[in-house]
Amino acid sequence: MPESAPKYDLILRGGWVIDPANGHDGVMDIAIAGGKIAAVDSRLAGASAKKEVDVSGLHVTPGLIDLHAHFYGGGGGFKDFEMNPDMYGLPNGTTTVVDAGGAGWTNYGGFIDKVVHAFRVRVLGLLNICANGMYTHHENDPKSLMPEDCARTIRENPGVFVGVKTAHYMQPDYASVDAAVKAGDLAGVPVMMDSWPSEVRQYPDMILKHLRPGDIHTHFYAQQFPWLGPDRKVAAYMWQARKRGVIFDVGHGGGSFWFRIAAPAIEQGFGPDTISTDAHSTSLYMPRATMPVTISKLLCLGMPLQEAIDRSTRVPAKVIGRSDIGTLSVGAEADVAVFELERGKFGYVDSGGARMDGDSRLSCMMTLRAGAVLYDREGLTRPDYRTLGDYKRAD
């Protein structure tokens, strides 16, 4: 009788699994077969796999979703800030990234060919309301706002574009946000708004009247939104906007996550709905706006790990209508992250030039995309070299 083939390709054994979409928060084994999650159970002891990896003492989560980052400059000036999705995502447990507005309807073909189809990390997009996306200064031109063309392009590319982006519009009016919402209505997708308020364009009106429930305000912990009163209390209109369903997203980046705003807000219960980085090439090292570092900063400000993972997986997936990702459900693509959570004394820098001492640091140990181990910081999936007898490469 030949030995039967192992049932699974890989089992991650004994990790602390946090999968908010399925209510998992405890020690479990995860089995993967054919690139999909095959089983998640505390009793997979008898099961066999081609490879088994001991991840005890570590946290296992769905691959993170970064709802706001930058990988495409629309062929113009923002090109210098573009990142490589794999080089950014894989060492950071981030298996899905959403390019926030790099492409517009006239140049989205380059985004699909050179970015979406070119990397292992899953790349989705928010299509810019402006025809040429983030092409230099173009977003500031009212004539470039084209809601019908934007919506048509989104409808024609449903696996790629999951929303509309309005950003960097410095005219004093609401034209950009209103055009983006019109496109969002026509295409049936949410809008992400990045905006600098003006005398005419008031922030409370943007989130209470112009954005719809389900639309996203990114950068809400940035200096230009003075919603903390002199007593450091969160303004009543913020709670109203949250109640009507506006999504508040971190969008850390170089300018938009200030500890001075976030700390009192989180203390009062006004944390982010979604955690994202606004990562681009110049924000990666100062102030280190990656997903694990941004989550670490929020942990140090008092957010529980389970909540931070929820806001980096299940919630962003729901916001963009992609509940098939950000989960370890059986049958889902096996996008998995393994993290080490250290307790000690660590320092963090924010976008306002400030420093914070913290007690937690989350860092990525392993990243799997569709079942393939693409990042393995300490070789957990590899045999000890002393056990290998010849010059054959170990798989």
Ligand SMILES: [Zn+2]
């Ligand atoms: Zn951005």
